[in-house]
Amino acid sequence: MLAPLPTPALASPSEPSLALPRSFWKDFTRRHWDREPALFKRPFTQHFFTGGEIYETLLEVAGRVRRGEYTVPLRFFIEHEDGPDGLPHYGMAISVAPYLPTREDGDLESYLARLDTLLAGKRFGLVLNRAQGFHWNHWLQTTTFLSGLYESVGVPLGSSDSAIFLGNYRYTPFGIHKDNSHVFNFVVAGRKTYSLWPYEMLASRDEVPKGASLIDKPCSIHLRDKKEEAELLSRASFLEADTGDVTYWPVSYWHRAEPTQGLSLSISLGVGFSPPHFTSDATPHAWPDRLRHTQMPGRRQWQVPAQVRSALRQRGQRKALLAAERESTIAWVRLLTCGALNGAPPEVHEAPLTPAEWIRAHPERPIVCVPLPGKELLVSAIGHSSTLPGAPSIRRRVERLVSSLNAGKPLSVESLEQAFFSRLPARAFSRTAFRALLDDLVRWRAVRRCPPPGKQSR
Incomplete structure (x- = not known):
């Protein structure tokens, strides 16, 4: 039977923030960043990820899967009996829908109990990438955590990504591997033990391609048997993390999660400097790998950073290339307004605004033109x-x-509309389009309804 997860504490009424002080990031950058793995014991006193939030995330994902949105970045692994080499092996479910939660489950613990029955006790692993794109709080937690890193080392433009790992699998289902990103891992429930090897220690193995460095590229190690596994583990270093702890390892490190008792739930936040995913469709040329944190969208008039504009203009001036530049510009702006994360948070669905209502934007999440x-x-x-x-x-x-x-101040919808259309030539822009723009901003959570000044919200 799966061990139940702890019940999360009541959420704070304020927006969740995992921002850490500058002193933390200064010390982290000097001692660990791109140098060596690290373990941080319970660095957060509030707003940490919870099992309840992750259950809500998986419900959102389940709904999309059952609606036929096959681009959902979800994998479900089932552990099978030990093979002839003595190592467990994992099959990836072709149809993941039966293994996802339903509203009828009620909570994460009940979902896991049903899953245990469905799998007849077999171990499993669920991996959801782009998790920040399926839950608003998750996006806030991720972006606030990264804000201090961005200020310290710059803004990586490789589309950073948050992934949920849930299961009682004995080993990482895809084995010993390395990613194309630096990794922060947040243990939400249970215990995690990671084995780690510096790049050079395993780079000479036969399955690692030769002729080019893979120090910042993904690659996997293929174990032949238990004897070879034991030999590799004898040369590994280990990080052992409990609930609430955070681990880090550089992009150059090979790693694998090792067996721990019972269920574990963790968030893996990858931070990479390779070109964003959407540039793969563009004409090959150099793209910037990072920006200064001061180049990110701000409250004052903002424009696409010069490094990005320069790369976009290299594509030429012909009509077809201008169309491609337009699409690439849109993708870059979306990436930067999203905090350089690979996936925007889910939209909120509310009734259209009325002229009598008031709205306000968050000053730390600017709208850009x-x-x-x-x-x-x-x-x-x-x-x-x-x-x-x-x-x-x-x-x-x-x-x-x-x-x-x-x-960031409360503003009347009616007064905004009057100011916009003052002395505007007829037919230049419709009031329907104006209201649609404001409704878009509400749907994106860029602005929210608020009480008029002097009135308290209920």
């Missing part, structure tokens, strides 16, 4: 975007609207 090739204007926030006509009269008004919102 960026001109696009083809005389269009991009409005983006938190990894989402809309395109509008880029005529000068429209652009000026949209920029003023965004500047007003980015101040």
Whole structure:
């Protein structure tokens, strides 16, 4: 029977934040970043990831899978009997829907109990990538944690990604491997033991390609039998982490989760410097691998950083290439407004705004306006975007609207609409389109309804 997870504490009414002080990041960068693995014992006193939030995340994912959204980055592994080499092996389920939670489960513990019955006691491993794209709190926790790292080492542009690992598997289902990213691992429940090897220790093995360094590239090690496994483990270093602990290892390290008793639940946050995933469709050329944290979207007028603009312009001026530049610009802006994470948080579904309502934006999550090739204007926030006509009269008004919102003060929808359409030529822009833009910003969580000044929210 699976061991139950601890019941999470009541959530704070404020937005969850995993920001750590500058002193932590200064010491981390000096001692560990891109140098050696590290273990941090319970660095957070509040707002840590919870089993309840992860259950909600998996429910969101389950709904998308059952609606036929096959691009959901989810894998479900089932552990099988030991093979002739004495090592367990894992089969990946082709259809994951039967192994996902339902609303009828009620909570994570009940879901896991049903799963144990469904699998007839077999061990399993569930891995969900881009987890920040399926739960708002998860995105907030991830971005606030990364803010200190960005300030310390720069902003990696390899589309950082958060992954959920849930299961009672004995070993990482894909074995000893290395990633193309630095890894922070947050133990949410249970205990995790990681075996680690520096790149050079295993780089001479036959299965590791020769002729080019893979120190920042993904690769896997293939074990032949228990004897070879024991030999490799005799040369490994180990990190042992309990619930609430955080581990780190550099991009160059091979690693594997080792057997621990019962169920474990952890979040693996990869931070990479390879080009973002969407650049694979672009003409091959150099892309920037990082930015200064001051180049990320801010409350004041912002533009795409010069390094990115330069790379985009290398693609030429022909019509087809301008269209490609437009799409790449949109993808870059979405990435940067999303905190350089590979996946925007889920949208919220609310009723359309009415003129009598008031709204406000969060000053630390600015909305940006960026001109696009083809005389269009991009409005983006938190990894989402809309395109509008880029005529000068429209652009000026949209920029003023965004500047007003980015101040973070309560604003009347009616007054915003009156200011936008003041002296605007007829048919230049419809009021329906204006309201649709505000509703987009609500849906993206870039602005929220709020009480008028002087009135307390209930």
